[in-house]
Amino acid sequence: MNYKLDDFAYDLPSELIAQKPPTLRHGSRLMCLDRQNQQIAHKQFADLPQLLSAGDVLIVNDTRVIPARLTARRSTGGIIDILLLHPDTSQRNRAHWLALATPLKRLKKGEELTVELNGTSYTITVQEIVFAEDGQKRLLLDLGAPENVYPLLSQVGYAPLPPYIHREHAENLRSNDLERYQTIFANSPGAVAAPTAGLHFSDELLSKLQSQGVEIGKVTLHVGTGTFKPITTSLTEHTIESEELSVPTSTVELVNKALVDKRRIIAVGTTSCRALETAGESGSLVPITSSKTSLYIQPGYQFKILSGLITNFHLSRSSLLVLVSAFAGHDLIMQAYKQAIEERYRFFSYGDAMLIT
Numbered sequence: 001m002n003y004k005l006d007d008f009a010y011d012l013p014s015e016l017i018a019q020k021p022p023t024l025r026h027g028s029r030l031m032c033l034d035r036q037n038q039q040i041a042h043k044q045f046a047d048l049p050q051l052l053s054a055g056d057v058l059i060v061n062d063t064r065v066i067p068a069r070l071t072a073r074r075s076t077g078g079i080i081d082i083l084l085l086h087p088d089t090s091q092r093n094r095a096h097w098l099a100l101a102t103p104l105k106r107l108k109k110g111e112e113l114t115v116e117l118n119g120t121s122y123t124i125t126v127q128e129i130v131f132a133e134d135g136q137k138r139l140l141l142d143l144g145a146p147e148n149v150y151p152l153l154s155q156v157g158y159a160p161l162p163p164y165i166h167r168e169h170a171e172n173l174r175s176n177d178l179e180r181y182q183t184i185f186a187n188s189p190g191a192v193a194a195p196t197a198g199l200h201f202s203d204e205l206l207s208k209l210q211s212q213g214v215e216i217g218k219v220t221l222h223v224g225t226g227t228f229k230p231i232t233t234s235l236t237e238h239t240i241e242s243e244e245l246s247v248p249t250s251t252v253e254l255v256n257k258a259l260v261d262k263r264r265i266i267a268v269g270t271t272s273c274r275a276l277e278t279a280g281e282s283g284s285l286v287p288i289t290s291s292k293t294s295l296y297i298q299p300g301y302q303f304k305i306l307s308g309l310i311t312n313f314h315l316s317r318s319s320l321l322v323l324v325s326a327f328a329g330h331d332l333i334m335q336a337y338k339q340a341i342e343e344r345y346r347f348f349s350y351g352d353a354m355l356i357t
Helices: 045-051 146-156 171-180 196-200 203-211 249-261 270-279 319-328 330-342
Strands: 029-034 039-044 057-061 063-065 069-073 079-087 096-102 112-117 120-131 137-142 188-191 215-221 243-247 265-268 288-293 308-312 353-356
Touching: 029 045, 029 330, 039 045, 039 330, 045 203, 045 353, 057 249, 057 270, 079 137, 112 146, 120 146, 196 308, 203 215, 215 249, 215 270, 243 270, 249 265, 265 270, 270 288, 270 308, 270 319, 308 319, 319 330, 319 353
Parallel strands: 029 353, 057 215, 057 265, 063 188, 265 308
Antiparallel strands: 029 039, 069 079, 069 112, 079 096, 096 137, 112 120, 120 137, 215 243, 243 288, 308 353
């Protein structure tokens, strides 16, 4: 069937957009979709150990979200909101980062900006104003010596929460979001958005799963802002910005053995899904040391590796909703979203979860 963008549209009451995480990481609800029987069930995320079996393989994304949002002040007193995107790897002696900025209009090449919080102050410089692939203007910022970047961000940066989560720039909220907009698997810094399906896992729940024989493998996909990029063209013309990807040998061996044994391989999140399907294009996984993926999954895609998916509830008309529809089936997903709204599920990054098997 040839789907149109409006086939992935739904109306969401704004009060169902989760503005904060649950008190407990595993305290969210869990909607369960059975693709074979076309059935929908309502559980709690804490029930996951009862829904998985010994020998199941969970693949998680161990990317670490950097405190990529900065509030800078111009010498004129004007305030600039900055979202760092990724480093310019062509530079070695200076940390040059590509960034979004609002307002960008009057900024000039060479201009110095001050970033400060609680008495800590840094100066960063507008190195260049450039155009991205999508034609939008970006800043190229000089953040100083490369070894100083992460200490700088840890002291003055905010969690890069998506635009539908509304936050005052308050220190107590900053600390909480820096902790909770981060999975327990986070290890490799580089993401500017969280792999949100992983936010539901607590150390306690993970221990239960491992004690009953569920195996855990890791991939690294540094989530970029393209994850929130709306589809503005047709489904087939849409593209996804490339993101850095690594798949270690240990995960390759774990997944390939499970494939041979015909055991379930369940991706935690759409990023883990895209990592697995990129590395498993041939039907079995291959190691990826450092590469990029811009894999865009839409209905008609033939999954090579996945047999299950844990995911959050995604925005209307988004590439992520298109991806889960490709896996679960369009009609079942849209029926599930209708039920989720009727049952008052919480949506998006800090919201509830879905298990598709």
